[in-house]
Amino acid sequence: MKENRGDTMTADVDFSVRSYNEQDWDSVVQLYKKLIKNEEDVIYWWPGPEHTWEDVHCLFNNKSMIAKGQVQVINMISEDYQGDANHLIYLNIKVDPDWENDKEVRDILYERLLQRAKLLKSKLPPQYPAKLCVGNYATEIKENAYFESKGFKHFESLYWMHMEADKSLPSSNFKLTSVDIKHWDIDTCEEEIKYLQAENEIWPENPTGLERLREYKSKPYWTSITAFHNEEIIGSVMAWKETDESIGTIENVFVKPDWRKRGLASHLIIEGIRHLQDCNLKQVQLLVETKNESALKLYQSIGFEIEKEEKRFWIDI
Incomplete structure (x- = not known):
C-alpha cells in the first residue's frame, strides 16, 4: 500500500x-x-x-x-x-x-x-x-x-566563531603585576564553590552549576586559566578539546566589571588559545551572542572569524 x-x-x-x-x-x-x-x-x-x-x-x-x-x-x-x-x-x-x-x-x-x-x-x-x-x-x-x-519562542542568537590554531596571536598588553594568573585545576569542593560564586556574579540568570562544571572538567585537555587579585577571582576562561575532533573550545570567558578595559579578557583568551596550540589541535572555536558587540570585536581582534549563526528557542514545561 x-x-x-x-x-x-x-x-x-x-x-x-x-x-x-x-x-x-x-x-x-x-x-x-x-x-x-x-x-x-x-x-x-x-x-x-x-x-x-x-x-x-x-x-x-x-x-x-x-x-x-x-x-x-x-x-x-x-x-x-x-x-x-x-x-x-x-x-x-x-x-x-x-x-x-x-x-x-x-x-x-x-x-x-x-x-x-x-x-x-x-x-x-x-x-x-x-x-x-x-x-x-x-x-x-x-x-x-x-x-x-x-x-517555541526565539530567545537568543549566537555566532559560532573559529580560527586556525596555528595562527599567530597578538601580543598581550596586560601589565598589572598585582594580578596572579594561573592554570587552576579547581580540584576541591571549596574551589568549585569559589569558582561558581564568582561566575554567578556575571551570569546570575544562567549559572553553570556544579554538575556542568564537572562535565567541563572531564573534557580532554581541560584547563581553567584564572586571574586572582588578593586571592579573589577577577576573571577566568576555560579551554578544552572537543571529543573525537581536532577542535579546541574556549568557554566561560568573564572578567569582573571593576577589572574590564585593561586587557585582561584578551590576555586570558590568548593564554587559552596557547594551551590549545600546545595540544596540537587544528582549530579553536567559541560562541558569542550576536548582540554582544564588545565581545564580538574583542574576539575578532584576536583572530576569530564568524563562521555561522545559531538560533535558540524555548518553551515552558
Missing part, C-alpha cells in the same frame, strides 16, 4: 520508535552523512555514554533509521542557589532528508522527547522553573519553523 506523505510517495510505511543501542551506531553515522550532504551545516548530537541512551530515541521505517532525537539537561540549578534562574533542558531532532516533509516523523519524536523532558524535570530541584530549549543553525529553516509551530 502506498501513501502520499508530504511531498514524498512512500510504500509500506511501518514506523517504530525505541531507545538507542550500540547496534544503531552505523545508522546514526549514515543519517549524519545524509544530512550534511543535503545541507552541509547541521547541529547534530551524537549519542553519549550508555547511561544516557534512554534519552536518545530513534525512529525507524521498516527497520531503517529515518530520524533521531535526543534530550539532555544542560543546566541544572542547584538547590542552594540564591537567585532567579531556569533549569534548561535541550532537545535535538534530526530527520532523514528523504522524510523531511513528513510532519508525522517529527511529531512522533517530539512527543517522545517532550515526555522524557518532563520526566527529567521531575528529578530537578522543584523550586526553579524549567525551559525546554532547542538550538539549530539559522540555515536549518525547516527545523526552526517546526519548533516555532509548536509554540
Whole structure:
C-alpha cells in the first residue's frame, strides 16, 4: 500500500520508535552523512555514554533509521542557589532528508522527547522553573519553523566563531603585576564553590552549576586559566578539546566589571588559545551572542572569524 506523505510517495510505511543501542551506531553515522550532504551545516548530537541512551530515541521505517532525537539537561540549578534562574533542558531532532516533509516523523519524536523532558524535570530541584530549549543553525529553516509551530519562542542568537590554531596571536598588553594568573585545576569542593560564586556574579540568570562544571572538567585537555587579585577571582576562561575532533573550545570567558578595559579578557583568551596550540589541535572555536558587540570585536581582534549563526528557542514545561 502506498501513501502520499508530504511531498514524498512512500510504500509500506511501518514506523517504530525505541531507545538507542550500540547496534544503531552505523545508522546514526549514515543519517549524519545524509544530512550534511543535503545541507552541509547541521547541529547534530551524537549519542553519549550508555547511561544516557534512554534519552536518545530513534525512529525507524521498516527497520531503517529515518530520524533521531535526543534530550539532555544542560543546566541544572542547584538547590542552594540564591537567585532567579531556569533549569534548561535541550532537545535535538534530526530527520532523514528523504522524510523531511513528513510532519508525522517529527511529531512522533517530539512527543517522545517532550515526555522524557518532563520526566527529567521531575528529578530537578522543584523550586526553579524549567525551559525546554532547542538550538539549530539559522540555515536549518525547516527545523526552526517546526519548533516555532509548536509554540517555541526565539530567545537568543549566537555566532559560532573559529580560527586556525596555528595562527599567530597578538601580543598581550596586560601589565598589572598585582594580578596572579594561573592554570587552576579547581580540584576541591571549596574551589568549585569559589569558582561558581564568582561566575554567578556575571551570569546570575544562567549559572553553570556544579554538575556542568564537572562535565567541563572531564573534557580532554581541560584547563581553567584564572586571574586572582588578593586571592579573589577577577576573571577566568576555560579551554578544552572537543571529543573525537581536532577542535579546541574556549568557554566561560568573564572578567569582573571593576577589572574590564585593561586587557585582561584578551590576555586570558590568548593564554587559552596557547594551551590549545600546545595540544596540537587544528582549530579553536567559541560562541558569542550576536548582540554582544564588545565581545564580538574583542574576539575578532584576536583572530576569530564568524563562521555561522545559531538560533535558540524555548518553551515552558
